[in-house]
Amino acid sequence: MHDSAPPRLPLALLGLLLSRSERGEVLADVREEHAARLARDGPAAARRWLWRQALGSAPALLGWSWWREWSGFEPPANAYNPGGAMLRSWITDAQYAARRLRARPGYVLLAALTLGLGVGGTSAVFGITRGLLFDPLPYPHEREVGVFWKKSDWSEEEFQYVRGRFPGFRDVARYRHVNLRLQQEDAPMRLLPGITASAELFDVLGTQPLLGRAFRAGDDVTGAEPVIVLSYGLWQELGADPGILETSLALEGRSHRVIGVMPRGFWFPDPTVGLWTPLPPNENPTIFNSTLVGRVAAGQDLRALQQPVAQLTTMLDERFNYPPQFDKAVDARVTPIREDLFGRMRPALLATLASMALILLIACANVAALMIGQVHARTGELATRFALGANRRRLTQQLVIEAMLIAVVAGALGTALAWSGFRLLARALPLGPWTGVSTPDWTVFATGMVIAFAASLLVVLIPTLSLWRGELRGALSSARTGGLQGRGGRMEGGLVVAEVALAVLIASGAALLGRSVTKLYALDPGLQPESVGVVDVMLPGGFTRQRQRLEELTGALAALPGVRSAGAVQTLPLGGGGYRTTLVVEGRTDLDGVYTEYRIVTPGYLETLGFQLLAGRTITPGDRGDGERVVVINQAFAETYFPNTDPLGRLVGGDADAAAVVVGVVANAAERLLTDAAVPVRYVAAAQMGWLEQPQSLVLKADAGVDPLALLEDARRAVQSAAPDVAVRRTTTLSRVLAESVGPARQVMSLLSLLSGLALTLGAVGVYGVIAHFAARRRREWALRVALGLPASGAVTHVFRRGARLVVFGIALGVGVAAGLAGLLSPLLYEVRALDPIAFAGAAAALLAVGLFAAFVPARRAGVIDPAIVLREP
Amino acid sequence: VSRTRTVDAAPLGAFEEQIMVAVLRTGDEAYGMGVRREIERVTARELTIGAVYATLDRLEAKGLLASTRRAGGSATRRVFSLTPAGARALEDTRVMRERLWDGIDFRSLLARARR
Numbered sequence: 001m002h003d004s005a006p007p008r009l010p011l012a013l014l015g016l017l018l019s020r021s022e023r024g025e026v027l028a029d030v031r032e033e034h035a036a037r038l039a040r041d042g043p044a045a046a047r048r049w050l051w052r053q054a055l056g057s058a059p060a061l062l063g064w065s066w067w068r069e070w071s072g073f074e075p076p077a078n079a080y081n082p083g084g085a086m087l088r089s090w091i092t093d094a095q096y097a098a099r100r101l102r103a104r105p106g107y108v109l110l111a112a113l114t115l116g117l118g119v120g121g122t123s124a125v126f127g128i129t130r131g132l133l134f135d136p137l138p139y140p141h142e143r144e145v146g147v148f149w150k151k152s153d154w155s156e157e158e159f160q161y162v163r164g165r166f167p168g169f170r171d172v173a174r175y176r177h178v179n180l181r182l183q184q185e186d187a188p189m190r191l192l193p194g195i196t197a198s199a200e201l202f203d204v205l206g207t208q209p210l211l212g213r214a215f216r217a218g219d220d221v222t223g224a225e226p227v228i229v230l231s232y233g234l235w236q237e238l239g240a241d242p243g244i245l246e247t248s249l250a251l252e253g254r255s256h257r258v259i260g261v262m263p264r265g266f267w268f269p270d271p272t273v274g275l276w277t278p279l280p281p282n283e284n285p286t287i288f289n290s291t292l293v294g295r296v297a298a299g300q301d302l303r304a305l306q307q308p309v310a311q312l313t314t315m316l317d318e319r320f321n322y323p324p325q326f327d328k329a330v331d332a333r334v335t336p337i338r339e340d341l342f343g344r345m346r347p348a349l350l351a352t353l354a355s356m357a358l359i360l361l362i363a364c365a366n367v368a369a370l371m372i373g374q375v376h377a378r379t380g381e382l383a384t385r386f387a388l389g390a391n392r393r394r395l396t397q398q399l400v401i402e403a404m405l406i407a408v409v410a411g412a413l414g415t416a417l418a419w420s421g422f423r424l425l426a427r428a429l430p431l432g433p434w435t436g437v438s439t440p441d442w443t444v445f446a447t448g449m450v451i452a453f454a455a456s457l458l459v460v461l462i463p464t465l466s467l468w469r470g471e472l473r474g475a476l477s478s479a480r481t482g483g484l485q486g487r488g489g490r491m492e493g494g495l496v497v498a499e500v501a502l503a504v505l506i507a508s509g510a511a512l513l514g515r516s517v518t519k520l521y522a523l524d525p526g527l528q529p530e531s532v533g534v535v536d537v538m539l540p541g542g543f544t545r546q547r548q549r550l551e552e553l554t555g556a557l558a559a560l561p562g563v564r565s566a567g568a569v570q571t572l573p574l575g576g577g578g579y580r581t582t583l584v585v586e587g588r589t590d591l592d593g594v595y596t597e598y599r600i601v602t603p604g605y606l607e608t609l610g611f612q613l614l615a616g617r618t619i620t621p622g623d624r625g626d627g628e629r630v631v632v633i634n635q636a637f638a639e640t641y642f643p644n645t646d647p648l649g650r651l652v653g654g655d656a657d658a659a660a661v662v663v664g665v666v667a668n669a670a671e672r673l674l675t676d677a678a679v680p681v682r683y684v685a686a687a688q689m690g691w692l693e694q695p696q697s698l699v700l701k702a703d704a705g706v707d708p709l710a711l712l713e714d715a716r717r718a719v720q721s722a723a724p725d726v727a728v729r730r731t732t733t734l735s736r737v738l739a740e741s742v743g744p745a746r747q748v749m750s751l752l753s754l755l756s757g758l759a760l761t762l763g764a765v766g767v768y769g770v771i772a773h774f775a776a777r778r779r780r781e782w783a784l785r786v787a788l789g790l791p792a793s794g795a796v797t798h799v800f801r802r803g804a805r806l807v808v809f810g811i812a813l814g815v816g817v818a819a820g821l822a823g824l825l826s827p828l829l830y831e832v833r834a835l836d837p838i839a840f841a842g843a844a845a846a847l848l849a850v851g852l853f854a855a856f857v858p859a860r861r862a863g864v865i866d867p868a869i870v871l872r873e874p
Numbered sequence: 875v876s877r878t879r880t881v882d883a884a885p886l887g888a889f890e891e892q893i894m895v896a897v898l899r900t901g902d903e904a905y906g907m908g909v910r911r912e913i914e915r916v917t918a919r920e921l922t923i924g925a926v927y928a929t930l931d932r933l934e935a936k937g938l939l940a941s942t943r944r945a946g947g948s949a950t951r952r953v954f955s956l957t958p959a960g961a962r963a964l965e966d967t968r969v970m971r972e973r974l975w976d977g978i979d980f981r982s983l984l985a986r987a988r989r
Contacts, residue, residue, distance in 0.1 A: 017924070025951060026927060029907035049920075057924020064928035073935040075952065 006034045007047055010054035017061040019068065089394065090401070097402040107374065111367045112409040114762065115455055118360030119414030120421065121755075123448040125356045127418065128426050128438050129349045132342050138266045139337065140206040146302045146334035148172075148292035156285040158328075159198070159292065161319055168308025172294035173200035174279060175269075179538055179695065181727040183250040188720070191538060191727035192234070192251075194275040195268065201276065202229075204295045205268055211235075212245045212260035220278035226256045227278065232264040234274035251277075253540070269341060270433035293337065305334050347827040348430045348744035351509060355755045358502045362759055364455050365499040366766045368462040369492050371403070373773045375463045382467070396464050403460035404453070411452030415445045428751055430744030466491045492770045493806050500810025500851055501817060503756070503763040507843035508818040510752035512825055515839050516832045517749045520742045526669030526678075527573060528610030532734035533708035534572065535698040535715050538727045546692050549723050553698055554602050556722040560714055562706040567605025568686065570693035572734075573671050574741040579693065584659065585641050586651035596637070597671055597681040598654075600689055606632065606666060608701045609734070616648050616664030623685040629660035630685060635668045637680035657684060674741045675830060695729050708733050745828040760846060764854040771803040772858035782862060783870035796863035803855020810851070811844050818843070886938075886967045892917070893929050894964050897939065897954050905951040906930060930954055938963050 014030065015023050030053065037046040068074070069091065101108045139145055148154065159174045166172045175197035182190040195201075202214035214229055228249065235244060248255040256277065267273065279290075296302060313329040322328060335343070375382070382395060422440040431437075537553065539546040550568055557566035571579050580595040606618045614635060623630050631652050638647045653659030668678035686692065700715060702708040712731040719728055739746060775782075775795075782795045822834035832839070886894065896912040897904040903912075910926045913919075933939040938960035941952045956964070 022927065026906065026923065029905070029951075030923065033907055033911070052920070053922055053924075056922035060922060060924035060928045064924070064931060067928075067932070071935060073931070075931065075934055075941055 006031055006050055010050045013054045014057065014061075017058055017065070019065055089397065093394075093398050093401045094405070097398060097405055101402065101405055104374075107370065108406060108409065111370050111406050112413055114363045114366050114370075114765075115406065115410035115452065115459070116413030116417060117758070117762075118356075118363035119410055119448050119452045119455060120417030121356040121414075122353075122360045122451055123414060123444055124418035124422050124425050124440075125353050125429075126447055127422065127440065127444045128429060128431070129353055130443075131438050132345065132431070132434060133349055133353070137338060137341075138207060138268075141298065142337060143302065144170075144295050144298065144300065145204060145206075145337040146294055146296070146305075147337055147340040148294065148334055149328075149332050150291060151331045152328075153288040154290050154292050155288045156281070156290070158316060158320065159290070160281075160285070162312065162315060163198075166294060166308075167311040167315075168296060168300070168305050169294040170297045171200045171203045172292055173204045174198045174290045174292055175201055176279070176290040177273075178277070179727070179729055180251040180275070180277070181253075181538060181540070181725075183253070189725060189727045191729050192274050193272050194228075194277060195273050196277050196279040198279050201268075201293075204293055206295065207262065207266050209260035210263040211242060212258070214260050214262075215276075215278055220281060222281055224278065226251075226254055227259045228256045229260040229262060229276045230258060231262050231274045232266065233271075235261045271437045272433045294334070302334055302336050309334060345430055345432060345434075345744060347825065348748040351748055351825060351828070352429060352751055355506050355509065355752055358506050359755055359758055359762070360451070360455060362499050362502045362762045362766070364459050365495045365502070366762055366769070367406070367456075368459045369495045369766055369770050369773075371399070371459060371463045372466055372492055372495075373769065375399070375467060376773070376777065392468060395467060399460050399463055399467070400457075403456040407452045407456035410456070411449040414452055415448035418444050418448055425751075428747060430747040462491060462495065492773065493802075496767055496770045496806040497810040497813060499763050499766040500807055500847055501814035503759040504811055504814025504843055504847050505818050505821070506752065506759040507756040507846055508815070508822070508840050509825060510749065510756040511839035511842045512822060512832060512834070512836055513745050513749035513752055513828060515836060516829045517742060517746050519831045520674060520745070523670070523674055525574060525674060525738060526611070526667050527734070529734035529738045531702040531704075531706065531708045532609060533700045533702065533712050533715060534730075534732045534734060534737065535700075535712065535719060536695050536729040536731075537698060537719060538695045538729060539692070539723075540725045543691055547686060547689075549726060550602060550686060550692070550696060552722055553719055553726070554604065556718045557698055557700045557715055558604065560700070560711065560718055562703050562711055562714075564701045564703050565604045565608045566698065566700040567608045568602045568696050568698050569605050570600050570696055571671075572697045572699075572737060573609070573669050574674060574734075574737050581657075582655040583641075584653045586659070588641065591641075596654075597679055599671070599681060599683045600686050600692065601683045602686045605699065606683065608699045609669070610701075611669060612667040614665045614667055615646075616662070618664050618666070619683065619685045624687050627688075629658055629688050630663045631660040632664040632666060632683040633662055634666050634671075634678070634681045634683075636678040637682060638665050640680050652682060657689065660684060660688075670741070674738070699734070743828075745830070748828065756843075756846075760850050763847065764850045767803060767807060767851050767854040768857060770806075771799060771855045772861075774802060775799045775858045775862040778862075779865065779870050780873075782865050783867040786865055787867035787871065792863045792865065795865060796859045799862045800855055800859035803859065804852055807848065807851030807855060811847050814847070815840055815844055885970055886963055889925070890929060890933060891964070891967055893926065893933065894938065894956065894960060897930075897956060898964075902953070904954045909954070933960070 011027060011030070015027060018026055030050070034046050034050055037049055041049075136142060153176075154174060156174070159172075163172070175195050178194050178196045180192050180194050182192050184190070197215070199215040199217050199220045202209075208214070209229065210232065212229075215227075218224060219227055228251070230238070230244070238244060238249075244258050244261070246257065248257050250256075262276075268276075296305070309332050313332050316322075316328050320328075385395065386392075419440050422444065423436075426435060426438065429435075535557075539549050541549070554566045554568050557563060579598050581598045583591055583594045583596045585591055601619060603619050603621045603623070606613075611618075616632075618632055619630065633647060633652065641647075641652075642650060647662045647665060650662050651659040652662055666683070669681075670676065671679065671681050698715070698719070700708070700711065702711050712733075716728055716731055719726055778799075782790075786792060786795065818840065819835055826834045892913055893909060896909045896916075899916075900908050900912050906923060906927045909930065910921050910923055913921055913926075930939065930941075934941055934954070937957060939954045940957050941954050943950045944953045945951075
């Protein structure tokens with residue numbers, strides 16, 4: 001009967017815990033007792049008893065086997081003498097392996113270093129990207145939170161119109177970035193990046209504050225008291241006093257009451273933001289300047305929102321009259337918040353993580369090949385042990401222990417590597433505002449160790465297979481016949497093929513990104529970004545004071561030693577941001593609803609950035625408020641609105657400014673993104689404007705031979721002394737802005753190039769090792785053949801041919817797999833197809849050259865065989 | 875290679891004492907499962923065989939028990955018996971226990987507990 005057999009699992013557990021000499025006896029007794037209980041109490045009770053016995057015995061049995069090892073006690077009435085518990089054999093093997101490894105420091109070092117490199121890299125990249133790729137966001141039920149489409153930003157008017165009745169959403173909040181100047185007693189003015197949002201924000205995000213309260217309805221109405229919520233980080237910086245609640249901070253000259261502190265680890269929308277403040281109403285209801293974020297009802301799916309979104313666009317369309325450029329129905333969709341925040345970085349980070357994992361695999365293959373070499377070198381010893389009664393399990397156990405010892409060393413090395421390279425790597429990765437958020441902690445150590453052990457188990461699999469293939473008896477007999485060995489080494493060959501294929505994967509990824517980045521750099525931004533420094537500032541006060549400050553500041557910068565010229569603008573090129581207004585052109589009536597890019601500049605700005613003047617003049621200090629209003633247009637503007645006519649002297653204006661006369665035409669520059677096509681832009685004089693935008697970017701051109709980076713600190717000091725109430729937001733160079741504009745592909749490319757160099761080196765070492773071992777195993781055979789008249793070159797050709805075949809095979813495999821996976825990189829590619837033949841050919845050629853060279857070196861050595869020496873070797 | 879084969883001068887622990895007495899009570903049936911069964915029968919308390927075997931083994935290492943292999947059931951069994959040293963230890967333990975109990979009278983407490 002099925003029920004009468006005792007359950008197997010508890011018996012197996014007991015068997016595992018018992019020493020071999022006791023196992024059979026005890027299990028027989030247990031079975032007997034189980035049968036007795038089965039007859040007496042029924043199957044369920046008997047089964048329960050057996051489980052209780054197995055689990056309850058575990059501590060005592062473990063203690064027993066430990067005690068036996070420790071005391072060495074063995075009863076005279078043992079089932080078979082000698083027996084010995086399993087633990088003993090592990091201890092003996094560990095001692096033996098440690099002795100063996102101590103005798104081969106070169107092998108251990110090479111294996112541990114190779115593995116450690118892979119382990120360190122992988123655990124460091126994992127540690128850095130974990131927060132972005134795998135950890136949950138600091139918003140409960142993040143799947144319910146989505147960001148509204150940003151084809152054009154949202155205006156307050158739109159938000160207020162639909163507020164409280166967004167179809168499909170429980171709560172929707174409007175927010176935008178602000179920079180607030182914090183004035184503290186006897187401290188310089190600080191600029192704090194913050195978010196100003198409607199009162200729903202924290203309901204949407206769903207996070208409870210650590211102290212105090214978050215926003216509530218009524219915080220964002222006219223006349224409400226200004227309040228702020230602090231981030232944990234900012235609270236710590238301000239003294240970490242819980243009494244901060246109900247105190248006030250002076251922001252932008254106004255007193256703001258602190259109502260709450262968010263918990264540690266909370267951020268929105270990125271970790272640089274230190275405070276949140278309610279968005280005051282009616283500040284400028286028609287400007288499209290904010291983002292909408294919403295939460296759907298619990299259990300609802302964000303992806304099933306097509307219908308509510310369509311409903312929303314219909315509602316908006318009924319109420320507002322959109323120009324075609326700003327039509328809210330275009331690209332209308334809600335993006336899950338994770339994708340909105342990390343979507344741009346994810347492919348780059350995944351590519352880096354994957355490349356690191358590939359390096360680890362290559363390292364594993366290398367160490368496995370090394371280990372096979374060791375096993376082969378020990379064939380005689382292993383065969384003798386086998387003949388004397390050692391079983392395969394025991395021999396495998398030895399290999400596993402050896403690999404574990406190597407894993408400990410490799411894990412330690414890798415962790416040390418990951419720890420020291422963590423920050424360096426974090427800076428090299430395209431993390432945006434998340435740079436510097438992750439710090440090395442104990443998880444790096446834990447990950448490193450886990451990866452090291454997993455890798456070493458993977459490594460030991462290969463030599464174990466080769467051991468279990470059962471070539472041992474043959475090996476023993478060949479040892480007797482003087483080491484003439486026939487075939488074999490297929491496993492090693494497979495390893496080389498795998499290694500080369502993996503290296504091709506990395507190299508072709510790097511080549512693809514390299515081609516893409518080269519194409520991006522080949523694009524002409526229309527500017528001369530070299531030796532241009534940038535200082536972003538927030539100007540206090542009303543417009544007149546702002547305009548005056550701007551003049552003082554550009555003057556102060558231009559007066560600095562080493563500065564050739566200086567200027568200011570509200571939106572720098574290449575940043576992706578734009579500022580557009582309506583357009584009116586003299587003599588054109590068809591321009592209703594046309595918006596064009598619009599820049600307010602100071603004299604000297606266009607020269608400082610190196611705009612090429614095509615006709616007329618640029619903005620000069622003589623263009624003042626009381627003179628004729630002037631405008632400089634770019635080539636695209638001239639071609640679009642003044643085809644076949646001379647634009648100079650014509651009138652151009654719009655809603656934002658009175659008509660101005662065109663005094664000059666400059667060449668197109670990448671005013672938005674590097675990859676965007678040239679768009680019409682007009683540049684107007686700040687001195688003639690009735691308003692200014694914040695923040696302002698001050699730019700300065702360094703003299704030839706002067707590093708703009710070195711000037712930035714001087715510039716910051718000059719700004720601070722000329723206007724102490726101006727807050728400096730950031731200092732950078734235009735070259736850096738350009739580099740950022742090239743995007744994450746640039747940073748990933750540098751890393752991937754480094755990694756493919758590493759992969760090539762590791763691959764070459766692998767090919768070399770395996771081919772050298774192949775040649776060494778056939779030394780006697782070659783010696784015999786040479787003695788019988790084979791020319792030495794024959795040996796060279798044979799060895800080299802074997803190496804070349806493996807390398808070519810690996811490359812073919814690698815290219816095939818790479819072609820299948822290249823699509824994953826396509827979000828990072830610009831004007832390069834994922835299946836770019838040049839990139840693949842380049843990667844294959846590099847591998848071929850390195851691989852063939854690595855095979856040639858041992859082949860050449862195989863040619864210099866002296867049979868007289870080799871055949872006399874024992 | 876054994877390091878601990880000296881007779882332990884310390885008195886037996888309660889569980890060790892139960893095991894030793896059970897070995898005496900079971901006689902020829904003094905193998906692991908038999909001992910376990912006997913103690914369970916008398917004390918009406920379930921024991922795990924792990925604890926029983928480990929203790930038997932340790933008592934043999936202390937030289938208080940000795941084992942021989944005898945045919946029984948489906949396999950050969952390790953059957954235990956008391957050594958003279960074991961008998962002495964058990965006797966010492968009993969004497970010590972009786973001395974400890976000498977003159978103790980707490981029937982009134984017990985009576986109260988029963989009520």
